[in-house]
Amino acid sequence: MSKKIGLKVLSRRALLRSAVSAGAAALAAPALAQSPIDSLINAPRRGSWDDQFDARGSRTAVGVVSNNPILGTEGPANIQQAIYTYQSIVSNGGWPEVRPSTRLQLGVADSSVQQLRQRLTISGDLDEGAGMSTAFDSYVDGAVKRFQARHGLPADGVLGEFTVKALNVPAQTRLMQLQTNLVRLQSMSGDLGQRYLMVNIPAMYIEAVENDRVALRTNAVVGRIDRPTHAINSKIYEVILNPYWTAPRSIVEKDIVPLMRKDPTYLTRNQIRLFDGRGQEVAPETVDWNAPKAPNLMFRQDPGKINAMASTKINFHNPNNEYLHDTPQQGLFNKLMRFESSGCMRVQNVRDMITWLLRDTPGWSRQEIERVISTRQNNPIKLAQEVPVYIVYITAWSAKDRVVQFRDDIYQKDGNQELALQTTTGIEQRQGALTESDLLPQ
Incomplete structure (x- = not known):
């Protein structure tokens, strides 16, 4: 709209009260007078809303995502520019530690918000014009969300444990x-190729790149620290729809045999069949599951909804028996820390990815x-x-x-323990807690 319209500036208090009044009138529900909005307006710790409210402030996290690939041709130059910026920050004394005395989030007023403002301003997440108020207003909310998005954290604007740890990593x-x-x-x-796939292990996501632009970006589950995903440059040569899953020897020894000792019906319930070296099927009840060594048999799961790889397996050349695949446990992609597998990579929205991979293979439309x-x-x-696929x-x-x-430096390759603080916490909580849900989707 080219024509500018002058609007009378309303205070935050007047704006919210008018919104509540309009909603109450429209719905003819007097109970709305005691809505959460009223509670927020009247809260003693709500901050300086009248001076510091701007709805645009809470939307600054949107600009964090781009279609520039991590391995793009300009990647080294871009990170070199970031190095110059951070060298300047370090030479000027870095940034202050943030030590919240209360849970900091939108609407709170606290002296520690000033430390937070200074920290976010130095790193470029908060505009200098936002000032040094003690109010956690929408400008600070937007800056925190931007910071969280840049660090792979849920952009909720709340200073939880992981956000505070990330803020306090020294410059x-x-x-x-x-x-x-x-x-x-x-x-x-x-030259990485005109079309390629990149899996970034610490970021837990995959980029499908074409002509130096990200055509598709999706979340992944990768190997945990004791069973890591291996970095490798390779090529994808095959997609298998409705795959069989053959359990690696390591999973048979470490996981399946102990589970069979606890529950002799485990293999049958999960449609896993046993085969000897001649391809003859072996009944699970004929195996001594308490023997010192795991049986020298092939453990193969039939295709189907509960298959460990669900609908799809994506093969690439590698010596580690690793691959990309679908999973029946889609809830794993909602986790903050998706270091859950035994080395293979589970792919969210895998059907979008294989449609992209099979684009030049005749006869394989999305419908087919x-x-x-x-x-x-x-x-x-x-x-x-x-x-080409690059696992980096x-x-x-x-x-x-x-x-x-x-x-986070989940595999502790960056040389500083402080960079692995967040994920280390998650790993400690997982130790000794293997369940069936950990096992099947490798």
């Missing part, structure tokens, strides 16, 4: 993290893919042209717009 440590990852990016700066999956019949598909370990990078991204 010098972040600078060293950027320098470490510059070397990693430089090693990947050659869906039809074959619905049959529950095993169907291997060789790609007409192999697609990048914990810091920067895009064209100079938005610097950081992730």
Whole structure:
């Protein structure tokens, strides 16, 4: 709309009260007079709303995501620019620690918000014009969400444990993290191909890249620290619809045998069948599950809804028996820390990905893919042209717009324990707690 319209500036209090009044009148429900909005307005710790409210402030996290690939041609130059910025921050004394005396979130007024404002201003998440008020207003809310998005945290605007830890990583440590990852990016700066897939282990997501732009980005579940996903440059050569799942020897020994000792029906319930070296099926009840060694048999799960790989397996050349696959446990993608597998990578929205992978393979439209999956019949598909896949370990990078991204050093490769604080907590909680849900989706 080209014509500018002058509007009378309303205070936050007047705006919210008018909204409540309008809603109450429209619904003819007097009970709305005691709505959560009224409670927020009247809260003694709500902050300086009248001076500091701007709805745009809470939307600044939107600009963190871009279609620039991590391994893009400009990746090394972008992270080098970030290094210059962080060198300047370090030379000027870094940023202050944030020590909240209460739970900081939208509407709170507390002296520690001033520390938070200073910290966010130095890192470029909060505009200097927002001032140094003690109010956690919408400007601070937007800056916190932006910071959280840059660090792979839920952008909820609340200073929880993980956000505070990320805020308090010293600027010098972040600078060293950027320098470490510059070397990693430089090693990947050659011709990666017109179309390729990238799995970034610390970021727990996958990029399908075409013509140096991200065509598809999706979440992934990757290997936990004691069973890590291996970094490798390879090529995807096959997609299998309705795959069989053959359990690796490590999972048989560490997981399946102990589960069978507890529950002799486990294999049958999960449609896992046993085969000897001649391809003859072996009944589970004939096996001594308490023997010192696991049986020298193949453990193979039939295709179907409960299959560990669900609808899809994506094979690439590698010596580690790792692959990408679907999963029946879609709830795992809602987790903050998705280091849950035994090395293979589970893919969210896998059907979008295989449609992209099979685009140049004749006869495999999205409609045909869906039809074959619905049959529950095993169907291997060789790609007409192999697609490069790069499984990388990048914990810091920067895009064209100079938005610097950081992730936890889950495998502790960056040389500083402080960079693994968040995920280390999650790992400690998981130790000794293996269940059936941990087992099947490798």
